[in-house]
Amino acid sequence: MSSHESAALTAWRQPTSVRRFTAEQWTDALWGAGQHRCLARLSYRIEDAGCANACPEPAWDLLTSARYYPNFLQVRVAREIRHLHRILRARGIDFVLLKGGAYLSAGFPFARGRGMNDLDLMVRRSALGEAEAALRAAGLVTATLNDYDQHYYRTWMHEIPPLHHPERGVEVDVHHRILPLTSRLNPAPEIMWADAVALPATPGVAILSPPDMLLHTATHLFYDGAILDGFRDLLDIDSLIATHAIAPDYWSRLLGRAASLELGRPLYYALYFARRILATPIPTATMEEAHARFAPGALVRPVMEHLVTRVLPPRPRAARAAPVSAWLLYLRSHWLRMPPGLLARHLGRKGLRRFASDSPAADWPPP
Amino acid sequence: MRTERIGDRGDLHRLAAQGLLYRTGPFVIRLQTRLREVTDTFARIYLGTEVLEDPRLAHFSVRVTASSPLRRPWGAQSQFWIDDIPPFEPYPRTHAFPLLEWGINWCIGTRAHRYxxxxxxxxxxxxxxxxxxxxxxxxxxxxxxxxxxxxxxxxxxxxxxxxxxxxxxxxxxxxxxxxxxxxxxxxxxxxxxxxxxxxxxxxxxxxxxxxxxxxxxxxxxxxxxxxxxxxxxxxxxxxxxxxxxxxxxxxxxxxxxxxxxxxxxxxxxxxxxxxxxxxxxxxxxxxxxxxxxxxxxxxxxxx
Incomplete structure (x- = not known):
């Protein structure tokens, strides 16, 4: 075990290794997992490996204490899903649950301890207006946004401005596709709809197919600005693979879907960095094929390797943060979200607003 | 081996500068501070509490620091840290001990959900x-x-x-x-x-x-x-x-x-x-x- 990596990584990859953890390693592991808000997930991973009894008392106290908040959020999200189902079903509008809401509804074991601050769903673009009207009629509201924000969402983004019900509190993000309209990549939502898997308990509600679920998380992490606080998304990628890769045709379907959805590059990064950072078991043949078909050029690879391995995983407590790498990845994510002219206008506008209101822009600096 | 207790030695200040491990009810705290006014009051209030051996895993690793006198020549401030994050705005330097106590209470109230x-x-x-x-x-x-x-x-x-x-x-x-x-x-x-x-x-x-x-x-x-x-x-x-x-x-x-x-x-x-x-x-x-x-x-x- 190397001292230049966080003990939180060691514990995730090899939960039985915690049996031999020293006090310093525990301190480092709990600090690292706490920084990335994945203590509760780590607690279930350690418990599933039969190592709960091997944890010293303060460690198990902190790991299990961390379960209550995510589980509280999950109860709220599950309740919100029931409300949305009732509201949208009455108008005959189908929807696909994305990310946490999907993992929860599908009953994936790895959803235990996973925090869910909002609920992401996708409706067909043709039904978007009616879905929004139905949700507003049922009491959901938008937090006050100015005209520019409204314009920003409705003209360029992949979702409408976030909604929430004042008494229930859960933020509901209604998407019509998985990337901004202005993004470099253009995965067709109809292709994802075609393979979506219906949830028998709730007619009209579906989740993405196993390959699409992974592609969505990969895209969100590497192409939609999530990378600065993205370790939990990397854990999702690791866990989705562990959940689905037992199907014999999983890997070939995954590569095929990535090609038809034009999401080969994010898939390559997801597989490469999951294996590199979390030792996710990915067949060598799959990795080679992903490399041959989807890898970036030889100049970009070492740059991404350098930046991502500094920013994505927890760092050892004694190591320094990498703010420059984080800043470069932040720039990259914006670059990928919008064409240069639009990006310049958007950032200029945000900068002016910051100047005018003397308050920092909401998404900078990164945490 | 004899248990060391707060007050046994005169140098709690030096110990606290390194990191002082002690128990408060079900929780193990690691306190690190160089502020003498904090350690003086601390020693008086928690006299006789067992000092735990380091290294050891703590529930809460907290620090109380003072702002640099160069950066703030007037209105000296103190800051509470948990896991290297300051959850509150700074307090006046003279209120460092109440800040420490409130800070630890805050950690317990917002994190100890096993209870x-x-x-x-x-x-x-x-x-x-x-x-x-x-x-x-x-x-x-x-x-x-x-x-x-x-x-x-x-x-x-x-x-x-x-x-x-x-x-x-x-x-x-x-x-x-x-x-x-x-x-x-x-x-x-x-x-x-x-x-x-x-x-x-x-x-x-x-x-x-x-x-x-x-x-x-x-x-x-x-x-x-x-x-x-x-x-x-x-x-x-x-x-x-x-x-x-x-x-x-x-x-x-x-x-x-x-x-x-x-x-x-x-x-x-x-x-x-x-x-x-x-x-x-x-x-x-x-x-x-x-x-x-x-x-x-x-x-x-x-x-």
Whole structure:
């Protein structure tokens, strides 16, 4: 075990290794997992490996204490899903649950301890207006946004401005596709709809197919600005693979879907960095094929390797943060979200607003 | 090997600069600070508490630092850190000790969800715990302190720490922050009480910390069974009035006086129900401490 990596990584990859953890390693592991808000997930991973009894008392106290908040959020999200189902079903509008809401509804074991601050769903673009009207009629509201924000969402983004019900509190993000309209990549939502898997308990509600679920998380992490606080998304990628890769045709379907959805590059990064950072078991043949078909050029690879391995995983407590790498990845994510002219206008506008209101822009600096 | 205790050596300051490990109730704290005014008051309040050996895993690693005099030549400030993150705005440098105590309470109240945490004073007699749940300003700390000097073992002035299953109350004896007029009230009521310095004009007014009685610190790992729940309400100049509460009402009021009842979901409901069923429940209006102590005395010997 190397001292230049966080003990939180060691514990995730090899939960039985915690049996031999020293006090310093525990301190480092709990600090690292706490920084990335994945203590509760780590607690279930350690418990599933039969190592709960091997944890010293303060460690198990902190790991299990961390379960209550995510589980509280999950109860709220599950309740919100029931409300949305009732509201949208009455108008005959189908929807696909994305990310946490999907993992929860599908009953994936790895959803235990996973925090869910909002609920992401996708409706067909043709039904978007009616879905929004139905949700507003049922009491959901938008937090006050100015005209520019409204314009920003409705003209360029992949979702409408976030909604929430004042008494229930859960933020509901209604998407019509998985990337901004202005993004470099253009995965067709109809292709994802075609393979979506219906949830028998709730007619009209579906989740993405196993390959699409992974592609969505990969895209969100590497192409939609999530990378600065993205370790939990990397854990999702690791866990989705562990959940689905037992199907014999999983890997070939995954590569095929990535090609038809034009999401080969994010898939390559997801597989490469999951294996590199979390030792996710990915067949060598799959990795080679992903490399041959989807890898970036030889100049970009070492740059991404350098930046991502500094920013994505927890760092050892004694190591320094990498703010420059984080800043470069932040720039990259914006670059990928919008064409240069639009990006310049958007950032200029945000900068002016910051100047005018003397308050920092909401998404900078990164945490 | 001999156990080292706070006060055994003169150099707590040097130890705290490195990192001082100690227990407060069920929690292990690692405190690191170079501020002598913090360690001086700390040593006085927690005298006799066991110093734990390093390295050891702590529940909460906290630091209290001072702003650099170069950056702030006037209005020196102090900052509380948990895991290298400062959760609050800085305090004036002179308020570093109250900041430390509030900071640790904040860590417990926002993170220790393995326990059902009530906002309550807690005392013990004959193995049974008396819980005094109340909103700030109800006289909870003052009444808890008064009882601590009248034959009750002091468990906490702030937290009713309830273990899963609600059959056990854990002690969390920490410095008792008396506010404003309560400081003089307790000086008159229990002249033997050891108090730290008075910190003037903090966010909660003037504050002075009472040292928990020696027995309370020495037995901080000795749990109690739930016995009585009394909701105190201080009314200046009012008469003493005690009322038996229906369990349903006690339940509702306890739920409102908990740090994490909502968060614990179903387990919170089950534990709170079990707790209320195990206790005799009362409300108590008071203005005179002697009378309040006598009424609680009566309740405890009859219920």
């Amino acid at each position: 059902l945490l009530l906002h309550a004073g807690a005392l013990e007699r004959g193995g049974r715990a008396l819980l005094l749940p109340a909103m700030p300003g109800s006289g909870k700390s003052t009444l808890s302190t008064a009882l601590a000097f009248r034959g009750w073992r002091f468990l906490s002035d702030e937290f009713g720490v309830i273990l899963p299953g609600a059959a056990t109350v854990a002690p969390l004896p920490r410095a008792i922050p008396l506010k404003n007029r309560s400081i003089q009230v307790i000086r008159d009521f229990a002249p033997e009480a050891v108090m730290g310095p008075v910190f003037e004009k903090t966010r909660k007014g003037d504050v002075a910390h009472v040292r928990p009685p020696h027995d309370s610190l020495a037995r901080q790992l000795e749990n109690a069974a739930p016995g009585w729940i009394v909701f105190p309400c201080f009314r200046a100049g009012g008469t003493t009035a005690v009322r038996t509460l229906p369990r349903s009402e006690a339940f509702t009021r306890l739920a409102q006086n908990s740090f994490n009842y909502r968060l614990l979901g179903e387990r919170g409901f089950l534990d709170l129900t079990a707790l209320v069923r195990a206790c005799a429940c009362f409300s108590l209006d008071f203005s005179d401490l002697d009378q309040a102590v006598a009424v609680i005395e009566d309740l405890a010997s009859s219920a």
